[in-house]
Amino acid sequence: MVQIVTIETSSLGDRSYLAHDAEVAVVVDPQRDIDRVQALAAELGVRVSHVLETHVHNDYVTGGLELAQATDATYVLPAGSDVEFEHTSVADGAVLEVGGMRVRVLHTPGHTHHHVSYVLADTGGGVRAVFTGGSMLYGATGRTDLVSPDDTVALSHAQYRSVRRLAAELPDEAAVMPTHGFGSFCSATPTSGDASTIGEQARVNPALTLAEQDYVDTLLAGLDAYPAYYAHMGPINRRGAAPVDLSPPEPVEPAELRRRIEAGEWVVDLRDRTAFAAGHLAGSLGFELSINFVTYLGWLYRYGTPLTLIGETPEQVAEARRELVRIGIDEIAGAATGDIETLADGRPLRSYPVTDFAGLAKAREQGPVQVLDARRNDERARGYVAGSQHIPLHELADRIDEVPRGEVWVYCGSGYRASIAASVLDGPGRHVVLINDSYDAANAAGLEDERPTEGPSASTRRSPR
Incomplete structure (x- = not known):
């Protein structure tokens, strides 16, 4: 019996998936912190044999390459991905036989030129689900302006046809499993719901309910700004990310914190926004560690600037580090934890109402x-x-x-x-x-x-x- 387990990364509005037959597994669009996937596979008692990417991601650094290397799995990317490392390239119509599962590749351009979806069936041919990446989302589609302004209109038309192809070729009961769309800026318009099927999308998805030009006009009107860190994700993913490092940052003493602030470095306070307002180090920045933390820090941060974290506990700093590596901020210059009065080292705190x-x-x-x-x-x-x-x-x-x-x-x-x-x-x-x-x-x-x-x-x- 084929089973699918969802791995949520709510801070980025993304999902990864592990599908298995109780012995072997395929993993789709894994995040950078692969320990979550490894722990799940161990819990299920399955071996990861294939790691699949629907596209070269623009909103996070993939863990696909490292996961494939760590598990001795086949790393699969769409033809035209233009990556710089060894992998298995698949094109439209390719079929992967994985234990009791059969995975068919459908070229679904729109979010990117090379984007594919993966149709999951059992060996008897019964379609269970389709992993749609940034193509068909829940009540929406992936945005089409991340490749180039010159390509946006053409990709919008391609996105419409790709979603229509999915609906035409797959049974109504097939589960739709998108990577983006749960708050992700990779969606062109708002998504709705936590689960869906091809049949349900036929009733609610604009690419399936509107005429082509109306759909394109609606999609283009919904494209507003997206996080600046996206510009770094594609190059990292094509180059191949370094192994993830989740080790604790070096501790920083109060006097060194002050020196770093005065030198113009980024010193980020992770505490609750009201605690920061009540008292904080002059010159520090308040980025409450919540669901929006990594999106907005990544949006404002200038990559390469020394970054030091202030947290109430080591666990808070560790959580922030995990979030940051997901968008390729690997170098943390250090961290300070404890009472903010102590970290102020006798200097007056700033506050505001x-x-x-x-x-x-x-x-x-x-x-x-x-x-x-x-x-x-x-x-x-x-x-x-x-x-x-x-x-x-x-x-x-x-x-x-x-x-x-x-x-x-x-x-x-x-x-x-x-x-x-x-x-x-x-x-x-x-x-x-x-x-x-x-x-x-x-x-x-x-x-x-x-x-x-x-x-x-x-x-x-x-x-x-």
């Missing part, structure tokens, strides 16, 4: 308030706090001089990005107030101006994170 949208409404009753919106363009287009200045978080470091001196209140969709923006802004000459609240509360507080602003049309992409 935390409030909500009701607090902003009350403050406005007393007079004008400078407000900064740190959300993306597509969110801004659907409504914003009247009179607020708009600088998306990922542009703030380069546009910080546009933010007036003095008091500034910062908001986003949930408070998470606003907390990062507040830490970037916090310093001499500015008095930051963090609005740690869901944007839905802005309207209830009578603050929202729903008129559209300049920028992309109000097409939704995904829930603010």
Whole structure:
């Protein structure tokens, strides 16, 4: 009996899969930290014989090469992947026989030119599932603008035809197993649900319910900014990532922490956003270790800059390190743990107040308030706090001089990005107030101006994170 186990990486909005027949297994699109896959295989008592990639990934560093080497498995990539290491290349129609499983390759370009999907059947021919990577997602499709602006329109049309091919060639009951789409910026429009079938997608997926040009127009309208670290992922994956290192970073003493901050290095505080606001080292950056941590740190971080972590415990630092290696940030210059007062080494901590949208409404009753919106363009287009200045978080470091001196209140969709923006802004000459609240509360507080602003049309992409 063929079984499929899902391995979630919720911080990146991705899934990997292990399919097995109780003896041998195939692994699809594994993440960099392969110890999770190895532990699962050991628990199931199965041997990994094949590692499959649906495409060369743009949103994370794959663990496929190292996993294949560690398990002596066959490493399979689509033809045209243009990688620099030995592997087995497969093209449309290829079939892999793996124990009691049969894997058929379907070329499904769109997310990339070389993208394939893998149809999983038992040896009797019964189709169980299709691993769709960045092709057919749940109620959406993978974005098509990651290869080149010149290719985006052609790839959008290809994506439409690929999803239609999957629906035409596979039975309605086949499970759809995408890699992206659970908050990933690799999805072109929002996804919905945690499981689906080909038959269900025929009813809800825009590539299967819209005419081709309507689908393409909708997809293109939904393409907004994506994390800057994506530019590093493809080259690393084509070159072949070094073996993953999850060892603890070297400890850093308080005096050295201060030296690194003063030298302009990145010193990142992993604590809760409200704890950071209550007291932090001057010049440090607050990136709360939560589901959004790696996306936004990777988006703002300049690769190669020395990076030191501050955490409450060694376990918190270890979790952050695991997240960072998934996007190729391997070199951690060190870490400091413990009470923030101790780490301050006698120097005064900086702090700023935390409030909500009701607090902003009350403050406005007393007079004008400078407000900064740190959300993306597509969110801004659907409504914003009247009179607020708009600088998306990922542009703030380069546009910080546009933010007036003095008091500034910062908001986003949930408070998470606003907390990062507040830490970037916090310093001499500015008095930051963090609005740690869901944007839905802005309207209830009578603050929202729903008129559209300049920028992309109000097409939704995904829930603010």
